[in-house]
Amino acid sequence: MTNVNLIDRYRRKFLGGIAAATGAALAPGILLREAGANPHDQAVSNKVRWGMLIDTNKLKDGGDAMVAACKKEHGWGDEPNSKPEQQGQWARKVTFQDKASDHKVSLPVMCQHCEEPPCVDVCPTGASFKRDDGIVLVDKHICIGCRYCMTACPYNARSFVHENLENQKPHSPRGIGTVESCNLCVHRVDAGKQPACVEAAADAVIFGDLNDPSSTISKSLKKYEAQQIRADLGLNTGVRYWGI
Amino acid sequence: MTKWRYLLALMLSLLLLACSHEQESTLTPTLMAAQKQFETVEQRDLHIAEMRTNHMNLLKHKRDRTVYQGIRTPKHSLNGCIDCHVPVPTVNKTVKHTDSEHFCMTCHVELAVKIDCFQCHADRPPVSEKAVKP
Amino acid sequence: MQRTDFHEIEISSRRFYSILVTLAGVLVAAAYAFFYMESQGHFVTGMNNQVVWGLPHVVAIFLIVTASGAANVASLGSVFNKPAYQPYGRISLVLAMSLLLGGLLVILLDLGHADRLIIAMTHFNFDSVFAWNILLYSGFFVIMGLYLWSIMDRTATAKRCYQPLAYLGFVWRFILTAGTGSIFGVLVAREYYDILMMAPLFIASSYLIGTACFSLVLLLLYKLEGRQLSEVIKSRLAISLCLCIVVVTLIELARHLLNYFIMGYTAVEVFVLRDAGAVTLMFWLGQVVIGLVLPIILLYLPSVKRSRLAIASTLIMLGGLCQLYVIIIGGQLQPLRLFPNAVTETSGNLDIAYSASLPELMLSLGGVAITLFVFTIAVKVLRLTPANS
Numbered sequence: 031m032t033n034v035n036l037i038d039r040y041r042r043k044f045l046g047g048i049a050a051a052t053g054a055a056l057a058p059g060i061l062l063r064e065a066g067a068n069p070h071d072q073a074v075s076n077k078v079r080w081g082m083l084i085d086t087n088k089l090k091d092g093g094d095a096m097v098a099a100c101k102k103e104h105g106w107g108d109e110p111n112s113k114p115e116q117q118g119q120w121a122r123k124v125t126f127q128d129k130a131s132d133h134k135v136s137l138p139v140m141c142q143h144c145e146e147p148p149c150v151d152v153c154p155t156g157a158s159f160k161r162d163d164g165i166v167l168v169d170k171h172i173c174i175g176c177r178y179c180m181t182a183c184p185y186n187a188r189s190f191v192h193e194n195l196e197n198q199k200p201h202s203p204r205g206i207g208t209v210e211s212c213n214l215c216v217h218r219v220d221a222g223k224q225p226a227c228v229e230a231a232a233d234a235v236i237f238g239d240l241n242d243p244s245s246t247i248s249k250s251l252k253k254y255e256a257q258q259i260r261a262d263l264g265l266n267t268g269v270r271y272w273g274i
Numbered sequence: 275m276t277k278w279r280y281l282l283a284l285m286l287s288l289l290l291l292a293c294s295h296e297q298e299s300t301l302t303p304t305l306m307a308a309q310k311q312f313e314t315v316e317q318r319d320l321h322i323a324e325m326r327t328n329h330m331n332l333l334k335h336k337r338d339r340t341v342y343q344g345i346r347t348p349k350h351s352l353n354g355c356i357d358c359h360v361p362v363p364t365v366n367k368t369v370k371h372t373d374s375e376h377f378c379m380t381c382h383v384e385l386a387v388k389i390d391c392f393q394c395h396a397d398r399p400p401v402s403e404k405a406v407k408p
Numbered sequence: 409m410q411r412t413d414f415h416e417i418e419i420s421s422r423r424f425y426s427i428l429v430t431l432a433g434v435l436v437a438a439a440y441a442f443f444y445m446e447s448q449g450h451f452v453t454g455m456n457n458q459v460v461w462g463l464p465h466v467v468a469i470f471l472i473v474t475a476s477g478a479a480n481v482a483s484l485g486s487v488f489n490k491p492a493y494q495p496y497g498r499i500s501l502v503l504a505m506s507l508l509l510g511g512l513l514v515i516l517l518d519l520g521h522a523d524r525l526i527i528a529m530t531h532f533n534f535d536s537v538f539a540w541n542i543l544l545y546s547g548f549f550v551i552m553g554l555y556l557w558s559i560m561d562r563t564a565t566a567k568r569c570y571q572p573l574a575y576l577g578f579v580w581r582f583i584l585t586a587g588t589g590s591i592f593g594v595l596v597a598r599e600y601y602d603i604l605m606m607a608p609l610f611i612a613s614s615y616l617i618g619t620a621c622f623s624l625v626l627l628l629l630y631k632l633e634g635r636q637l638s639e640v641i642k643s644r645l646a647i648s649l650c651l652c653i654v655v656v657t658l659i660e661l662a663r664h665l666l667n668y669f670i671m672g673y674t675a676v677e678v679f680v681l682r683d684a685g686a687v688t689l690m691f692w693l694g695q696v697v698i699g700l701v702l703p704i705i706l707l708y709l710p711s712v713k714r715s716r717l718a719i720a721s722t723l724i725m726l727g728g729l730c731q732l733y734v735i736i737i738g739g740q741l742q743p744l745r746l747f748p749n750a751v752t753e754t755s756g757n758l759d760i761a762y763s764a765s766l767p768e769l770m771l772s773l774g775g776v777a778i779t780l781f782v783f784t785i786a787v788k789v790l791r792l793t794p795a796n797s
Contacts, residue, residue, distance in 0.1 A: 071347050073344065162343075196370070197396070200356070203395045205395075
C-alpha cells in the first residue's frame with residue numbers, strides 16, 4: 031500500500047512538473063488538474079481544494095444564466111408531479127436589498143462547499159460527505175432520505191427528490207427518495223473541465239484550486255477580499271463572492 | 275454477500291430441478307444482443323462468465339471508487355454497460371428499465387431480484403442531439 | 409410489605425378482539441398510506457424542500473418522548489424507592505416499549521428510502537446525533553426488556569439484576585430524551601433550536617407527557633376491567649403531573665426569554681409567537697392553555713374530583729403534541745436569513761408553507777395504532793396488571 035502511494039506520489043509529482051511546464055503556456059483557468067494527461071484514473075487528493083469566486087458586479091443577469099446552465103447539465107427542476115416547493119433546486123437566484131443603502135444585488139446561491147459542512151456532520155449514514163478535494167456531495171447509494179442534512183444546511187442548498195424520475199442524464203444520477211444538491215459538476219471536474227455554471231458565466235466566475243497559491247482564484251482572493259454568505263457561522267465556504 | 279450467493283445458487287438449482295425435463299433454454303433467458311461484439315468467442319464467453327457471477331461486486335466496487343475517489347475509467351462503469359447492452363432510443367422505440375426486454379431486467383425479473391440502480395442512473399444510452407432532430 | 413399479585417387483564421374475548429380489529433383497521437389504512445407514499449414519492453405529502461419534516465415526525469417524536477416518560481413510573485418505584493408505584497412498574501415498561509415501537513416505525517416508514525433500513529443499521533456516522541439516537545433507541549428496547557424480565561422473573565439472578573438494570577434504565581432514558589432534543593439542538597442554521605435549552609426541555613416534557621399517557625392508559629385499563637384505581641396512586645400521579653407542568657413551564661419560559669433577550673434570536677421568536685398563523689395559535693392555545701394552564705387548574709381544583717385525572721392527562725398530551733408541532737414545524741417555517749439587515753427575495757421555489765396531507769395523517773395514526781395494538785396484546789397475555797391494588 032505504501033509502495034503504491036509512493037509511486038503515485040512520484041508519478042503525480044512528475045506529471046505535475048510537466049503540467050506546470052505546459053500550464054505556463056496555456057491561459058490561466060483552463061488547466062485544472064496537475065496531471066492533465068489522464069485525470070480519470072487518479073484518486074482525488076486533499077492537496078487540492080476546489081473553489082469558486084463569483085463577481086456579482088460582473089454578473090449581468092444576477093446569475094440566471096448560471097442557474098439555467100446547471101439545470102440543463104443536471105436536468106433538475108421539471109419534475110412533473112411535484113409542487114413548486116418540492117421541485118429539485120440545486121441553484122437559485124437570490125436578490126437582496128440593503129436596508130440602509132437601498133443597494134440591490136443579485137447572486138446565484140448553491141451548495142457553498144463548506145470546509146466544515148453541517149450536512150456532513152448530521153448525516154446518520156455518512157451519505158453526505160466531503161470528498162478529499164473539498165467537494166461536498168451525497169452518496170445516493172447509502173442515502174436513506176431522512177432529510178436531516180436539509181434542515182442542517184444554512185443555505186437552503188439542498189432539495190429532495192419527491193417522485194420517480196425517468197430519463198436522467200447519464201453523468202448525473204438523481205432519483206426518488208434521496209437528497210441532492212450542487213456537486214460542483216464533479217463529473218466535469220474529474221475530467222479536467224470546469225463546472226457548467228462557470229462556463230456559462232466565464233467573465234464573472236473563477237473556478238480553481240484554493241490550496242494552490244499560484245492559481246488564479248487564490249491570487250484574485252488575495253487581491254480583493256471576497257465574502258462568504260453567513261461568514262458568522264465559521265464554515266469556511268469554498269464558494270466566495272465579490273460585491274455582496 | 276456470500277449468503278445471497280448461496281441463496282442464488284439454491285434458487286438456481288431448484289430452478290434446474292424444476293426445469294430438468296424441459297429444454298435447456300429455459301435456464302438462461304434470451305438476452306438482448308449487445309451493440310458491440312467481441313472479436314473472438316473466447317473473449318465473449320469469458321466476459322459472460324465473469325459478469326454473470328460477479329457483475330454486482332464489480333459494479334459496487336467501481337461505484338465506491340467513482341463516488342469517493344473520482345475515478346471514472348470506462349472499465350466496469352455502469353454507463354459503459356448501458357451504452358453497449360441497451361439500444362440507443364430512437365423515435366419509434368425506447369427500451370426502458372421497466373420493460374422486461376431491457377438487458378438487466380430480463381434476468382432480474384426471471385430471478386425476482388429487485389434492483390434500485392435505475393431509480394437514479396440512466397437506464398439507456400444518451401441520444402446525441404444531432405440524432406434526434408430529423 | 410403487602411405482596412402484589414399480577415394477572416392478565418380480565419376482559420371478554422369479544423371486547424378484546426373488537427379492540428384489536430378496530431386498531432387493525434387503522435393499521436391497514438396506515439400500511440396503504442405508506443405504500444402509496446413509498447411508490448409515488450413524497451410529492452403526495454405536504455412536506456417540501458423547506459419544511460422537510462412534517463406531521464409524521466411530530467407524531468413520531470411525540471411517541472418517542474412519551475415512551476421515555478412513560479417508563480418513569482417504573483423508575484420511581486425502583487430507583488427512587490417509592491413502593492406505591494411499584495405495582496405499576498410492569499405496565500409502565502411495556503407501555504414505554506410499545507410507544508417507542510410506534511414512534512420508530514413512523515420515522516422509519518417516512519424515510520425517502522425505507523427499504524434501506526439495513527444501511528441505517530450498518531453505516532454509522534458517529535458525528536451524527538441521529539446515528540447515536542438509532543443506537544439509543546435500539547438500546548432502549550434491550551434495556552427495558554431486561555428490566556421487565558428482572559421485575560417479572562422470580563429467580564435469584566433476576567433479583568440480583570433488578571437494581572442495576574433499574575439504574576441503567578433510568579440513565580438511558582435520560583440520555584435518550586436529551587439525544588432526541590439534540591437532534592434539533594445541533595442545527596446551527598436554525599435559530600429556534602438552541603442546544604442549551606432543547607435537551608432539558610425535551611427531558612422535562614417527556615416526564616410530563618409520559619406520566620400523563622401512563623395515567624390515562626392505567627385509568628382506561630381499570631375501567632375496562634370495571635375496577636377502581638386506588639385514590640393513593642391517583643393523587644400521586646396528579647401531584648407528579650403538577651410538578652412536571654411547573655418545570656416545563658419554567659424551562660419554556662427560560663428558553664423563550666433567553667432566545668429573545670440574550671441570544672438575540674428576536675426575529676424567530678417574534679415569528680413563532682406572533683406571526684406564524686396556525687403555529688402561533690397552536691403555541692398559545694394548544695401548548696400553553698390546553699397543555700399547561702387548564703390541566704394544572706383541573707388537578708388543583710378540589711371540586712371537580714371525578715375523572716379530573718383522565719381529562720387533565722388528555723389535555724396534557726394534546727398540549728404536548730402541539731408543543732412538538734410548534735417546535736418542529738414552527739422552527740422550519742421561519743425562513744433562513746442569508747443576509748441579515750437586508751430585504752431578500754428569491755427567484756426560485758422557496759415558498760414556505762406546510763399542511764399535512766391525508767397519507768401523512770394515516771401514517772401518523774398508524775404509529776399510535778401499532779402502539780395500542782402491541783400494548784393491548786401484551787396486557788392480555790402477560791401478567792402485568794396488579795390484581796389487588
